[in-house]
Amino acid sequence: MLAAFDWHVIWQRLFHPDHVFFRAMYTTVYIAVIAQLIGVLLGLVAALMRSARLWPFRFLSGVYVLIFRGTPLLVQIFFIYYGANLMLGFTLVPNSLNLGLFRLDGAIVAGILALGINEGAYMREIIRAGIDSIDRGQMEAAKSLGMRFGLAMRRIVLPQAARVIVPPLGNEFNNMLKTTSLVFTIGVYEMFSDAEIHYSNTFLPEYFVAVAFWYLVLTGIWGFIQAGIERRLTASERGDELTLRERLAAAWAPAGAFVRR
Amino acid sequence: MNDSGVGSTEPPESGGTGFAGAGAGIVMSAVDVHKRFGRLEVLKGVSLDVERRETVCVIGASGSGKTTFIRCINHLEKIDAGRITVNGRLIGYRESNGKLREDSERSIAQQRTQIGMVFQRFNLFPHKTALQNVTEAPVRVLGVSRGEAQEMALALLARVGLRDKCDTYPGKLSGGQQQRVAIARALAMKPALMLFDEPTSALDPEVTGEVLSVMEELAHDGMTMIVVTHEMGFAKVAADRVVMMDGGTIIEEGTPEHFFEAPTHERTKQFLSKIL
Numbered sequence: 098m099l100a101a102f103d104w105h106v107i108w109q110r111l112f113h114p115d116h117v118f119f120r121a122m123y124t125t126v127y128i129a130v131i132a133q134l135i136g137v138l139l140g141l142v143a144a145l146m147r148s149a150r151l152w153p154f155r156f157l158s159g160v161y162v163l164i165f166r167g168t169p170l171l172v173q174i175f176f177i178y179y180g181a182n183l184m185l186g187f188t189l190v191p192n193s194l195n196l197g198l199f200r201l202d203g204a205i206v207a208g209i210l211a212l213g214i215n216e217g218a219y220m221r222e223i224i225r226a227g228i229d230s231i232d233r234g235q236m237e238a239a240k241s242l243g244m245r246f247g248l249a250m251r252r253i254v255l256p257q258a259a260r261v262i263v264p265p266l267g268n269e270f271n272n273m274l275k276t277t278s279l280v281f282t283i284g285v286y287e288m289f290s291d292a293e294i295h296y297s298n299t300f301l302p303e304y305f306v307a308v309a310f311w312y313l314v315l316t317g318i319w320g321f322i323q324a325g326i327e328r329r330l331t332a333s334e335r336g337d338e339l340t341l342r343e344r345l346a347a348a349w350a351p352a353g354a355f356v357r358r
Numbered sequence: 359m360n361d362s363g364v365g366s367t368e369p370p371e372s373g374g375t376g377f378a379g380a381g382a383g384i385v386m387s388a389v390d391v392h393k394r395f396g397r398l399e400v401l402k403g404v405s406l407d408v409e410r411r412e413t414v415c416v417i418g419a420s421g422s423g424k425t426t427f428i429r430c431i432n433h434l435e436k437i438d439a440g441r442i443t444v445n446g447r448l449i450g451y452r453e454s455n456g457k458l459r460e461d462s463e464r465s466i467a468q469q470r471t472q473i474g475m476v477f478q479r480f481n482l483f484p485h486k487t488a489l490q491n492v493t494e495a496p497v498r499v500l501g502v503s504r505g506e507a508q509e510m511a512l513a514l515l516a517r518v519g520l521r522d523k524c525d526t527y528p529g530k531l532s533g534g535q536q537q538r539v540a541i542a543r544a545l546a547m548k549p550a551l552m553l554f555d556e557p558t559s560a561l562d563p564e565v566t567g568e569v570l571s572v573m574e575e576l577a578h579d580g581m582t583m584i585v586v587t588h589e590m591g592f593a594k595v596a597a598d599r600v601v602m603m604d605g606g607t608i609i610e611e612g613t614p615e616h617f618f619e620a621p622t623h624e625r626t627k628q629f630l631s632k633i634l
Contacts, residue, residue, distance in 0.1 A: 238481035238540075241432055242495035242547060243471035245463055252498060256485050 103303050110307030121291040122311065128209055128280065128287060129273045135213025136273075137266070140220025145250070147225060158221065165218035171279055173215055178207035178283045208280030216273060223265045227258035260330050267323035274315050288312065383409045384446075385551050385582045386431060391440035393426055400426045402606035403440070408551070408584060413577040415593040415614075416586045418603035419629055424586045427603070428553050431584065432473040433466055444473055445550050471499060474544030474552040478559050480536040482528040488515060488539045489524040492546045500547070507546070514542040518572050534565030538572055545576075552576070554585040570596075590634055594618060602626045 110118075146158040165173065181189045190210065194201040201209075231254050239249035278289035292308035295301070386408040393401040400423045408414050416424045429435045431442055433450035441458065442449045449469050451458040461469075483491050492511035496502040502510075515521050518538035528536050537557055544552060554573065558566040570592045577583055577596040587593065593600050593614050600617045602610040602625075610623040618634075621627050 232481070234477060234479055234481035235483065237434055238475075238477060238483070239495075240467070241434065241470055241473070241475035241477075242543070243467050243499040244495065245467045248498060252494065253483055257483075 103301055106301055106303040107307055110304065111310060118288075118291055121286055121288045122315075124205070124285065125274070125277050125287040126315065128205065128212065128277045128285070129270065132209045132212035132216060132277070133270050133273050135209070136216025136220045136269070139214060139217025140224050143217060143221035144224040144228060147221065162218045162221055165215050170211070170215050170276065171282065174208060174211040174279060174283060177211040177214075178204060181207075204280070204283045204285045208277075208283060208285050212273065212276065212280070216269065219269060220266070223269070224258070224262055227262035228254060230261045231257050263330055264327060267319070267326070271316050271319055274319060275312055385410050386442070386444050386584065388427075388431070388442045389440050391427065391430060391442060392438045393430060393435060394438055400606055401430070401437075404603070404606070404608055406601060406608065408582060410582055411580040412598045413583040413585065413596050414599045414601055415597040416584065416601045416603060417588065417590075417593065417629070422603040423606040424603045425555055428555050428584060428586050431553055432470050432475055436460065444469070467499075471547055472550045474547060474549035476537070476540050476544055476552070476554045476557045478556040480528070480533070480540045480560070482536050482540055482543070484528050487525050487527055488520060488531070491528070491539055492543045495543070496546050511542070511546055514545050515539070518542050519568070532565060533561045534568045537561065537569045541569075541572055541576075550582065552581055552583045554583065554587065556586050556588070558587065558589055588633060590618070590630075602629070604629075
C-alpha cells in the first residue's frame with residue numbers, strides 16, 4: 098500500500114507550498130479567529146442574559162443554546178448562507194463586505210457568522226461555569242462598595258472567572274481551527290478546499306495527508322500559545338512572587354505570555 | 359413588593375437630599391422591617407435608630423435574623439415591609455404615591471457608597487493587591503484620581519497596621535490581616551455608616567484581637583457602626599448600645615452594663631449565660 102504512496106506530493110506540499118496554499122491557510126486562520134471572537138462575545142452576552150432579572154432575556158438565552166447546540170453545524174452553515182437572507186427578508190449576509198483593509202466575500206461572511214453563532218452557544222456554558230465558580234461574596238463586596246453590576250462584572254468577577262474560562266476556551270479554539278474546514282461546503286477557499294481541489298484534479302489522497310499535517314501545525318502553534326497564556330494566568334495568581342519587572346512585562350507586553358518563569 | 363403602610367411613621371421626604379424628620383443626629387433608621395425567605399419569616403418587624411458616632415452591637419443566637427437585618431441596611435437583601443433610611447435617605451426603595459417600589463440599580467449603588475460593609479469571610483478581591491483592593495472603588499466609583507486614592511489607601515492601611523503589606527495579595531495574608539484590609543477598603547469610601555457582619559467569626563482566636571482593636575479604635579474615633587458579633591468583650595469596651603435579637607425581633611436593648619449586669623429578658627439571660 099505504502100508503495101503506492103506518492104511521497105513526492107507530500108514533500109512538495111509540506112516544504113514547497115505555493116502562495117495559493119498560504120492564502121488558503123490565512124483564510125482558515127482569520128475565519129477561526131473572527132468566529133471565535135464572535136463566539137466569546139455572544140457567549141458572554143448569553144451568559145449574562147441567563148441571569149438577567151427579566152425572564153424574556155433568560156428565555157432567549159435558553160432558546161439560543163437549545164437551537165445552536167442541538168442542530169448540526171453544517172445545517173446552520175447552509176441555512177445562514179442560503180436561507181437567512183430569504184427568510185429574514187433583509188440582508189443578514191451581504192454578497193461582499195468591505196472593511197477597508199479587508200474585503201470578505203459573502204460565503205466567508207456567512208461561514209464566519211455560522212461558526213461564531215454556533216460557538217457562542219458553547220461559550221455561554223463555559224463562561225457561565227466560570228462566573229458561577231466565583232464566590233457570591235465577591236459580587237456582594239463589589240456592590241457594597243457602590244459598584245454597579247457591569248463594573249463589578251468587568252473589574253471583579255470576570256478577571257477571576259478568566260482563570261476557569263481560559264483552558265476550555267483554548268480547547269474551543271483548537272476545535273475551531275479544524276471546524277473551519279466545513280465552510281468549504283459553501284465554496285470558501287480555505288485550507289481544506291485547497292486540498293480537495295488538488296485531489297479532484299489528481300485523485301491523489303496524499304493531498305489530504307498533507308493538509309492534515311498543516312492543520313496539525315496550526316493547532317500545535319496554538320497549543321504553545323495556550324500554554325503560555327495559562328502559565329501567565331497562574332503566575333498572576335501567585336502575583337507577589339513576581340518581581341516588578343516580570344509583573345510589568347505580564348501586564349503590558351503581549352509577549353509576556355512567552356516569558357519563561 | 360413593599361407594603362408602605364408601616365412607612366407612615368416618618369414624614370415622607372423629598373428628593374432624598376436633606377435629613378428627614380427624626381433629627382440630624384440619626385444616621386440609620388429602620389422602621390418595622392419585615393423580611394421573609396419563602397415561607398420563613400426572618401425579620402418580624404425590626405425597628406432601630408442609630409445615632410451619629412454611635413456604636414451598636416447586635417447580638418443573638420444564629421437564626422435570630424441579625425445578619426439578615428444588617429444585610430438589609432445596604433440592600434443586599436430586599437425587604438418585604440417597613441423602611442430603612444440612612445442619612446434620611448430611603449435605602450433600596452423609591453416612594454411614589456405612598457407606595458414603595460425597588461429603586462433603580464444606579465441609585466441603589468449610589469446609596470451604598472455611603473454605607474461601608476465588612477463581611478464575615480472578608481471577600482477581598484484575590485486578584486488585586488491589598489493596595490488595589492482599597493483603591494479600586496474610590497477610583498472606579500467615586501472617580502478619585504489614582505494618585506490621590508493611593509495616598510489615602512496607604513494612610514488607611516497604615517491605620518490598620520498593614521502599610522508594609524500594601525503590595526501583597528490577599529492569598530498571602532493571614533485572616534486577621536485580610537479582615538483589616540477589608541476594613542480599610544470599606545473606609546476608603548468615606549462612609550457615613552459602617553456595617554460589620556460577624557467580622558471575627560471566621561478568624562482564628564489568636565488573630566481576632568488585632569481586628570477587634572482596629573474596630574475599637576474606629577469606634578473611639580467616632581465612626582457610626584453597627585456590629586453583629588459574638589464578641590462580648592468587644593461589646594463591653596466599644597459599644598454604646600447593645601441590641602439583642604431573637605426570632606426576628608429585637609427583644610431587648612440597652613447599655614453594655616445593663617446587658618452584662620442585669621439583663622431583664624429571660625431569653626437574653628439564657629443566651630448570655632451560654633456565651634459568656
